[in-house]
Amino acid sequence: MNVTVEIERRDSRPAKPEWICPSCKDGAKLADVRGSLFVCPYCGFHARLTANERIRQLADPESFHELWVTVRTLDPLTFTDLEAYPDRVREAQAKTGLAEAIITGTAKIDGNDCVLAVMDFGFLGGSMGSVVGEKLWRSAELAAEQGLPLVAVCSSGGARMQEGILSLMQMAKTSCAVDIINESGTPFVAILVDPCTGGVVASFATLADICIAEPGALLSFSGPRVIAETTREPLPKGFGSAERNLELGHLDAVVPRKDLKVKVGNYLRLLGGGDTPERRETRRARGRGKGRLAQATADGARTLASLARRPFVGGDGQATGPAEEAPARETPA
Amino acid sequence: MDRLQGRLKRLQHERRRRDAWLTVEIARHKERPRTRDYIAHLIEGFEELKGDRLRADDPAIVGGLGWLGGRAVMVVGHQKGRTLDEQTVHNFGMARPEGYRKAQRLFSLAERHHLPVLTFVDTPGAYPGVAAEEGGQARAIAETMLKMARLTVPVVATVIGEGGSGGALALAVADRVLMQENATYSVISPEGCAAILWRDAAFAPQAAEALRPTASQLYELGVIEKVVEEPRGGAHHHPEVAAAKVGEAIRAALVELDQIEPEERRQQRRERFRKLGVWTEPDAGGTVLSAIPDLRP
Numbered sequence: 041m042n043v044t045v046e047i048e049r050r051d052s053r054p055a056k057p058e059w060i061c062p063s064c065k066d067g068a069k070l071a072d073v074r075g076s077l078f079v080c081p082y083c084g085f086h087a088r089l090t091a092n093e094r095i096r097q098l099a100d101p102e103s104f105h106e107l108w109v110t111v112r113t114l115d116p117l118t119f120t121d122l123e124a125y126p127d128r129v130r131e132a133q134a135k136t137g138l139a140e141a142i143i144t145g146t147a148k149i150d151g152n153d154c155v156l157a158v159m160d161f162g163f164l165g166g167s168m169g170s171v172v173g174e175k176l177w178r179s180a181e182l183a184a185e186q187g188l189p190l191v192a193v194c195s196s197g198g199a200r201m202q203e204g205i206l207s208l209m210q211m212a213k214t215s216c217a218v219d220i221i222n223e224s225g226t227p228f229v230a231i232l233v234d235p236c237t238g239g240v241v242a243s244f245a246t247l248a249d250i251c252i253a254e255p256g257a258l259l260s261f262s263g264p265r266v267i268a269e270t271t272r273e274p275l276p277k278g279f280g281s282a283e284r285n286l287e288l289g290h291l292d293a294v295v296p297r298k299d300l301k302v303k304v305g306n307y308l309r310l311l312g313g314g315d316t317p318e319r320r321e322t323r324r325a326r327g328r329g330k331g332r333l334a335q336a337t338a339d340g341a342r343t344l345a346s347l348a349r350r351p352f353v354g355g356d357g358q359a360t361g362p363a364e365e366a367p368a369r370e371t372p373a
Numbered sequence: 374m375d376r377l378q379g380r381l382k383r384l385q386h387e388r389r390r391r392d393a394w395l396t397v398e399i400a401r402h403k404e405r406p407r408t409r410d411y412i413a414h415l416i417e418g419f420e421e422l423k424g425d426r427l428r429a430d431d432p433a434i435v436g437g438l439g440w441l442g443g444r445a446v447m448v449v450g451h452q453k454g455r456t457l458d459e460q461t462v463h464n465f466g467m468a469r470p471e472g473y474r475k476a477q478r479l480f481s482l483a484e485r486h487h488l489p490v491l492t493f494v495d496t497p498g499a500y501p502g503v504a505a506e507e508g509g510q511a512r513a514i515a516e517t518m519l520k521m522a523r524l525t526v527p528v529v530a531t532v533i534g535e536g537g538s539g540g541a542l543a544l545a546v547a548d549r550v551l552m553q554e555n556a557t558y559s560v561i562s563p564e565g566c567a568a569i570l571w572r573d574a575a576f577a578p579q580a581a582e583a584l585r586p587t588a589s590q591l592y593e594l595g596v597i598e599k600v601v602e603e604p605r606g607g608a609h610h611h612p613e614v615a616a617a618k619v620g621e622a623i624r625a626a627l628v629e630l631d632q633i634e635p636e637e638r639r640q641q642r643r644e645r646f647r648k649l650g651v652w653t654e655p656d657a658g659g660t661v662l663s664a665i666p667d668l669r670p
Contacts, residue, residue: 108654116594116651119583121570170650177647199538199560201570204584205596208560209649211539212546215518216643239560242499242539246512247519261511261539262501266565270501279503288507 061085077297086254086297088234090136091143091160094193098301099156103148108178113140113171117204125202132163140171141196144179149191150305155183158193161235168240169200173210176244180217184224189308193231194245197263198238207239214244227311229304232282232291233257250307252293253282254300259290394578396587397563399555400534404609406616408435408450408493411533414616415623416441416448422482424475431472433464433500434544436479441491442624447483449476449544450493453534466535467500470513473543477520489527489627492544497562499540514543521546522646525639527630529623531601532556532588533608548642549626550596552588553619554603558596559586596649598626 057067063085073080077097078087089097095104119125133139141163147156157179159166176192183190199207221228230248232241234257242261245251253259260267260280268275278284282294295303399405412419416439423430436449453466483490499510521528521544530547536558552558561569566584567576585591588600601622608615630638 110655112653112655114651114653117583117585121566121580121583122572170652173650174652201561201566201584203651204560205558205586205591205594206650208538208542209596209646211515211542212518212522212646213649215515215546216522216646218519219522219643239539242511242514243518244515246515259511260506261499261514262506267501267503267506271503273503275503280506284507288509290509290512 062087079297084255086234086256088161088195090162091138091158091193094158094160094233095143095147095156097297098149098158098191098193098304099147100149100151104145104156105147106143106145107182108144108175109139111140111171111175113169115202116170116206117202119202119204121202128164128202136160136163138163140175141166141168141200142172142175144175146182146188147191149308150301152189152305152308154189154191154308155179155186156191156193159195159240161195161197164200165197166195166240167197167200167207168210168214169203169207170210172200173213176214177217180214180221180228183226183228184220187224187226189227189229189311190221191229191231191304191308192244192248193233194236194240195233196236196238196240198240211239211243215247218244218247227308229307231295231300231304232259235259237261237263246290249311250292251290252295252303253285253291255282255294255296257282259285390578390582393581393585393587394563396555397557397577397581399607400557402607402609403455405534406608406612407455408452408495408533410612411450411493411531411616411619412437412439412448414613415620416446419448422479424478425471426478427471427474429469429471431464431469431475432462433466433468433496434472434476436475438488441620441627444627445488447479447488447490448493449479449490450533451496451541451544453495464500466496467498468496468540468543469500469502469505470508470510473499473510473513473517476544477517480517480520480524483526484524487526489529489630490521490524490547491623492528492530492547494530494532494536494541494545494558495534495556496537496540497535498537499543514539517543518546522643523639524642525635527627527638528642529626529630531619531623532558532597533619536586537562546642546646548630548638548645549598551599551601551619551622551626552591552597553601553608553615554588555607556588557586558588558591559584 058070059068059073061080061083064080064083066082068081078089113129115125138160142157142159144157147154157176179190199210201207228248229250230245232245232251232253234254236245236257236259238261241259258280259282264275264280282291285291286294419437419439421435421437433451434449435452439446439448451466451468452463454460454463480490499514528547530545530550532552534556536556538561541558563577563581563584564574566580568574571579591597592600599622601618604611604614
């Protein structure tokens with residue numbers, strides 16, 4: 041009798057799944073999910089990715105070189121809510137192993153040289169503060185100067201409230217950065233991934249030459265909760281989804297994760313991003329570079345591999361521990 | 374002694390909180406002069422221009438042509454309204470995409486005819502409604518900022534009441550940003566901030582203090598060029614005095630901007646926004662490219 045029960049239990053309750061789909065709650069093996077790019081094999085749900093995982097998927101192997109790794113957050117307002125801002129930043133750094141909510145650098149996507157900026161929603165909700173704004177500015181400037189296309193993967197809850205008005209100003213700053221890109225004639229492709237709301241979607245993200253999103257991504261300026269509270273009406277089904285935005289004409293395409301790399305590659309080739317030396321020369325001549333960033337590329341270039349071993353630095357400038365000791369972030373947030 | 378110092382610190386803290394909240398209340402005061410009041414006091418022969426030429430006219434943003442001291446100018450501003458009826462018509466100054474597209478149209482018109490652009494900022498924020506979102510609110514705001522960044526004519530923005538988030542900034546990508554003494558300008562409303570970070574909107578006064586939204590604080594942060602004095606107790610006590618001060622500040626800003634070549638002016642505007650932000654970069658010699666000299670590490 042006992043033996044039967046034992047066997048039954050083993051059969052009906054298999055080993056704890058390594059990964060559970062946030063949408064359909066089905067479990068899967070981590071290796072399988074990684075193979076499917078963290079898209080649920082059962083329901084097709086596109087789970088959120090860390091910035092590093094995103095780069096692994098999007099950039100050609102070994103092609104990503106991170107730039108401006110030492111740009112660090114400060115606390116201009118000495119902002120304290122239930123917790124002090126520097127503590128929140130340190131926690132986010134410990135949780136993600138990242139210094140800020142964005143990673144920027146140069147990469148090849150499907151064989152095309154480009155400047156790549158990737159936001160990480162896991163870091164304080166991907167919020168845009170001074171560091172995110174500055175790294176985007178430098179990415180745009182470098183792209184314009186070198187005649188390289190800019191590819192930005194945008195995911196954010198909006199402006200970083202703890203930096204007060206300065207975070208709001210990043211909307212204007214990054215919009216001005218788009219002006220530099222446009223002026224230089226170099227292409228700018230934005231990939232909007234879940235969720236992309238607030239100040240980011242109302243600034244550089246939607247100003248891109250080509251604006252695409254992943255299936256199911258939430259894209260809106262005000263969050264659904266704020267809208268529901270203000271208007272006191274139930275939101276229509278599918279409100280703010282990538283599919284709805286496509287229907288309304290706000291996106292060029294909704295692209296499944298497995299096709300992203302090839303699609304972006306196509307766009308870059310069509311817009312002349314990774315093209316002939318003559319074309320690049322023309323763009324460089326039109327750009328407004330000061331030569332400072334070309335130096336930075338050389339000095340600041342570090343491979344993603346070396347980045348993984350790099351100790352991350354807390355807001356007090358002290359190394360708070362090697363990245364290896366941080367909780368591994370294999371599964372997306 | 375320590376206890377006394379602690380108490381003094383606490384009292385100063387309470388005072389700062391009270392002052393910040395008082396400013397928020399004055400900025401939102403029912404009787405506070407609105408964009409239309411400043412137009413009436415400062416602009417002669419104002420001709421309002423309506424519509425975005427796409428689908429609608431949004432009364433939350435008003436704009437048009439007029440004369441400022443013998444010079445033709447383009448004026449664009451959020452309009453809140455005063456009576457409940459007016460406020461309903463103007464949607465409390467919360468613009469929809471149509472409003473931002475109207476602003477863009479008027480900016481292009483000004484550029485084409487070489488007219489300086491004056492904006493007045495007074496909004497709780499862009500309207501958070503389903504139709505507004507689905508009408509492209511996000512991109513409408515982004516495009517308005519980009520459009521302002523590209524203007525070669527002089528652009529002077531004045532924050533006259535509430536400068537609420539992206540909806541406010543959309544009209545404030547200017548060469549000079551002026552702000553009235555009792556106006557506020559912030560990334561989020563104190564209530565919204567409190568609801569998220571304190572998980573209770575009742576902590577709005579605490580949030581108001583933490584966000585540092587007042588004119589003098591923004592001046593210290595280098596976000597605005599000038600704090601414009603108001604009559605004692607607030608602009609609503611003497612609207613014509615308040616308007617005269619605003620007019621004086623705008624004219625002075627225009628005189629300054631007239632000295633600069635158009636293309637150079639545009640470059641400088643871009644550079645102005647590029648500098649806004651605070652970070653550190655130890656590897657680059659620890660340079661803090663910042664408007665604030667002393668920072669808590």
